[in-house]
Amino acid sequence: MLFLQMYLAEYFESLAFADDFGEGVYMGQVIEVEMDKRGFMKLLFNRPEKRNAVNYQLMDELESILSEAASDDEVKLLVLTGAGSEAFCSGGDLREFQDLHTEEEAFFMLSKMGEILYKLAVFPKPTIALINGSAFGGGCEIATACDFRLAKREARLGFVQGTLGITTGWGGASLLLEKIPEQKALKLLLDAKIHKAEEAKELGFVDEVVGEGTDGWEWFAEDFLRHETGVLMAYKRLLVHKWQDSGLKGRMDAEIRECSKLWASDEHHAAVERFLNKKK
Numbered sequence: 359m360l361f362l363q364m365y366l367a368e369y370f371e372s373l374a375f376a377d378d379f380g381e382g383v384y385m386g387q388v389i390e391v392e393m394d395k396r397g398f399m400k401l402l403f404n405r406p407e408k409r410n411a412v413n414y415q416l417m418d419e420l421e422s423i424l425s426e427a428a429s430d431d432e433v434k435l436l437v438l439t440g441a442g443s444e445a446f447c448s449g450g451d452l453r454e455f456q457d458l459h460t461e462e463e464a465f466f467m468l469s470k471m472g473e474i475l476y477k478l479a480v481f482p483k484p485t486i487a488l489i490n491g492s493a494f495g496g497g498c499e500i501a502t503a504c505d506f507r508l509a510k511r512e513a514r515l516g517f518v519q520g521t522l523g524i525t526t527g528w529g530g531a532s533l534l535l536e537k538i539p540e541q542k543a544l545k546l547l548l549d550a551k552i553h554k555a556e557e558a559k560e561l562g563f564v565d566e567v568v569g570e571g572t573d574g575w576e577w578f579a580e581d582f583l584r585h586e587t588g589v590l591m592a593y594k595r596l597l598v599h600k601w602q603d604s605g606l607k608g609r610m611d612a613e614i615r616e617c618s619k620l621w622a623s624d625e626h627h628a629a630v631e632r633f634l635n636k637k638k
């Protein structure tokens with residue numbers, strides 16, 4: 359734990375150990391990290407004013423935290439969630455990425471986050487996406503990369519990339535095809551519709567619809583947390599080895615290349631323009 363504290367302090371530079379949050383809370387620029395004494399680390403995407411959209415800063419912080427948490431024995435479980443009550447994560451930051459025009463420019467950003475999404479998927483301990491609000495586009499891809507998805511009743515979820523003239527750009531479709539029945543996965547991707555939490559549970563994408571409050575989910579993981587970290591890691595290794603044997607990473611890379619091609623289309627750029635210029 360001390361090493362993690364020292365690392366985060368060094369990495370985030372202006373890290374402030376926030377007393378009013380109590381022991382074990384660290385403020386990054388766009389991700390707040392809370393270490394709970396029961397053994398779970400909560401990562402809070404902290405851009406509520408942009409519905410917790412993923413920008414380059416969030417990518418870099420997420421990658422660093424995953425690296426540190428993987429080797430910290432006190433971390434038994436990761437929980438990813440969003441700041442505020444509106445959104446879990448609204449996907450890639452359309453404003454930050456609007457200047458990516460060509461296939462290669464898009465591929466740089468998409469493959470950067472694709473590597474991080476794979477790192478999250480194969481994280482050596484159990485991971486939970488606590489979907490506290492809208493999970494759209496890449497937000498659904500991040501949730502898919504987690505082992506379990508718990509959604510608040512009012513959450514809305516949608517692989518909406520198709521409405522922007524692109525496909526999933528970070529490898530989330532390849533992961534989805536691993537996690538729920540192929541027919542259900544294909545329907546979620548092709549119709550690009552927005553689903554209520556209960557509908558997403560019926561489709562098998564959400565494991566549980568959970569109650570209000572920060573502890574509305576902890577019952578789901580309390581039995582995991584009773585076991586030694588080594589036990590949790592051993593079971594997760596079985597899943598990761600299955601993916602390694604089946605070439606999951608290669609399929610994610612191919613998916614990212616597909617999206618990069620579509621990203622360069624006029625349809626995509628027009629769709630982004632419409633979103634960014636929509637009247638309030």
Ligand SMILES: CC[C@H](C(=O)O)C(=O)SCCNC(=O)CCNC(=O)[C@H](O)C(C)(C)COP(=O)(O)OP(=O)(O)OC[C@H]1O[C@@H](n2cnc3c(N)ncnc32)[C@H](O)[C@@H]1OP(=O)(O)O
Binds near residue numbers: 407444494518
């Ligand atoms: C990069 C590719 C990636 C991938 O799949 O690989 C993707 O994720 S593509 C992006 C897919 N995501 C979307 O299309 C979602 C876009 N956002 C929305 O549909 C809505 O914002 C929603 C439903 C998430 C929330 O709606 P709500 O009415 O609650 O809020 P506003 O729309 O008024 O937004 C508030 C504020 O946040 C900004 N915002 C929201 N989402 C994004 C985003 N993805 N990128 C950048 N900015 C976003 C929005 O522009 C507003 O900002 P303001 O400055 O106040 O106008």
